[in-house]
Amino acid sequence: MREQYISIEGMQELALLMVIDCADAQESEFARLVRQAKAGDAAAFEAILCQSERRVLLTAMRLLNGNVEDAKDAAQQVFLRLHRSLSRLDTNRNFASWLYRITVNVCRDMLRGRARRPVVPLEDAGHCATAGRAEDAMLRDEQMRLIYAALGTLSEHERAAIVLRDLEGISTAEVARILESSEATVRSQISYARVKIRKFVDRQQKRHL
Amino acid sequence: MNCEKFELPIALYVEGDLTSVEACAVELHLAACESCREFAVEMRASQAALKMLRNEYVDASAFEQVRVNVLAARSRSWRSVAWPRYAIAAGIVIALLSGWLMRRQADHTVVGVQSVHPILPAPPSQPVIQPRQPKVLAARVRRRPRRQAPRFKSEPLVVKMITDDPQVVIYWLVDQNGG
Numbered sequence: 498m499r500e501q502y503i504s505i506e507g508m509q510e511l512a513l514l515m516v517i518d519c520a521d522a523q524e525s526e527f528a529r530l531v532r533q534a535k536a537g538d539a540a541a542f543e544a545i546l547c548q549s550e551r552r553v554l555l556t557a558m559r560l561l562n563g564n565v566e567d568a569k570d571a572a573q574q575v576f577l578r579l580h581r582s583l584s585r586l587d588t589n590r591n592f593a594s595w596l597y598r599i600t601v602n603v604c605r606d607m608l609r610g611r612a613r614r615p616v617v618p619l620e621d622a623g624h625c626a627t628a629g630r631a632e633d634a635m636l637r638d639e640q641m642r643l644i645y646a647a648l649g650t651l652s653e654h655e656r657a658a659i660v661l662r663d664l665e666g667i668s669t670a671e672v673a674r675i676l677e678s679s680e681a682t683v684r685s686q687i688s689y690a691r692v693k694i695r696k697f698v699d700r701q702q703k704r705h706l
Numbered sequence: 707m708n709c710e711k712f713e714l715p716i717a718l719y720v721e722g723d724l725t726s727v728e729a730c731a732v733e734l735h736l737a738a739c740e741s742c743r744e745f746a747v748e749m750r751a752s753q754a755a756l757k758m759l760r761n762e763y764v765d766a767s768a769f770e771q772v773r774v775n776v777l778a779a780r781s782r783s784w785r786s787v788a789w790p791r792y793a794i795a796a797g798i799v800i801a802l803l804s805g806w807l808m809r810r811q812a813d814h815t816v817v818g819v820q821s822v823h824p825i826l827p828a829p830p831s832q833p834v835i836q837p838r839q840p841k842v843l844a845a846r847v848r849r850r851p852r853r854q855a856p857r858f859k860s861e862p863l864v865v866k867m868i869t870d871d872p873q874v875v876i877y878w879l880v881d882q883n884g885g
Contacts (some may be wrong), residue, residue: 534813546776550769569772637758644756650730662721664759669723684718691717695752 527592535583542583546576552593552665553600559660560604563645567607574603597665597675601657608653647697655690658683663691709735716742720749783805 527548533541553575558568578599586595622645648656654676661672662683668685673680717725719732734780736743867876 504817506867514828543777544778546773550772552765554764554769554772555762558762558764567809569768569775572772573775573779576772577779580776582781609707637761640755640758641762644759649754659756663753670795682721685714687723688714690748691721691753692713694756695717695749698752698755699748 509665527586531583531586531588531592535586535588542580545579548695549593549596550576553596555598556597556660556665557604557616559648559664560601561607561658562649563641571600571603571607575599580704594675596672597661597667598677601661601676605653605657643698643701644694646692646701650693652686653692654678655686658686659694662687708747709739712739712742713745716746717749719745720753 526544530541530545530548534545550572554568554572557571557575558565561567561571575596579596586592648659650658657676658672661667661675662669667675669683670680672687673683676683712732715728715732716736719729722729724732736746739798863880865878865880867878869876
């Protein structure tokens with residue numbers, strides 16, 4: 498019997514595809530919950546909160562240089578904005594895209610608000626870490642600091658585009674819709690961002706050698 | 707070979723973000739250019755490093771804290787938005803109730819005058835106190851304008867004249883409007 502192996506990256510892609518499929522299936526469920534929440538059902542709003550908090554918090558963290566506290570503030574603002582906008586929310590539109598757009602806008606406002614303050618990337622590793630052995634975890638944390646530092650070199654638009662495309666696994670066309678931009682612009686932002694990250698990682702690795 | 711112009715397409719190529727035509731062009735170039743092949747390998751490595759962020763672990767307490775704060779803020783905002791509505795609703799109810807009570811009192815006064823007065827006539831020695839008519843009632847009574855009868859032309863008058871001969875009868879039509 499022939500055994501087939503799959504790389505970790507391949508498994509990640511596969512898992513991401515499964516997540517995207519699940520997200521599509523959940524979209525109708527979200528539409529139902531949104532309709533109920535619009536009618537004043539508090540339990541439906543809580544259900545929306547529980548189902549989307551992970552997506553919102555992690556996206557916010559990636560957009561805010563890995564700062565968990567800022568990401569929590571952003572997520573809170575996103576959900577309060579959702580609650581205020583419930584009556585105007587069109588249930589026929591993609592709820593996940595709407596939520597991503599609000600998250601990007603809130604994080605953008607927060608970054609602009611604290612533009613004068615220095616950014617501290619991933620200093621609170623106690624809150625945010627990877628699972629595994631202590632040595633592996635330390636190594637991964639180091640790599641994550643490096644990646645967050647690389648993300649920190651990108652412009653607002655480039656960071657939003659790369660986070661949505663490469664980390665959230667959303668298609669370029671959908672990213673363009675979320676960012677209210679053209680597909681060509683988003684493609685350009687993504688390619689520039691990838692090149693910048695590669696060059697930053699390369700420079701850092703050469704510095705350590 | 708100037709390969710800088712291939713950096714951006716390669717960045718898209720490694721993640722399958724190019725169309726088939728664009729991807730073919732990049733593959734042709736990669737087959738011929740070693741430095742670009744190295745660039746593509748490094749690009750894949752940095753993309754793999756970037757995607758490590760997908761495995762990021764966030765403590766469950768962070769989610770719980772967000773949830774608790776959102777629900778608390780929501781109930782606060784709901785209360786702050788709701789109390790003026792309650793106040794307005796209560797004001798309307800009070801106004802309606804007081805209006806209804808006033809009207810009811812007025813109705814009772816009228817009923818008393820109409821029903822009690824004939825049953826219990828005042829003694830002749832005492833002066834009869836005329837009950838004061840409530841203004842509300844007076845205001846409610848509207849005088850309808852009298853309709854004037856339409857002026858129709860009268861029908862002609864028929865005069866029957868009987869002669870000595872019973873078989874001869876004369877009918878005479880007279881127009882009353884001066885005809």
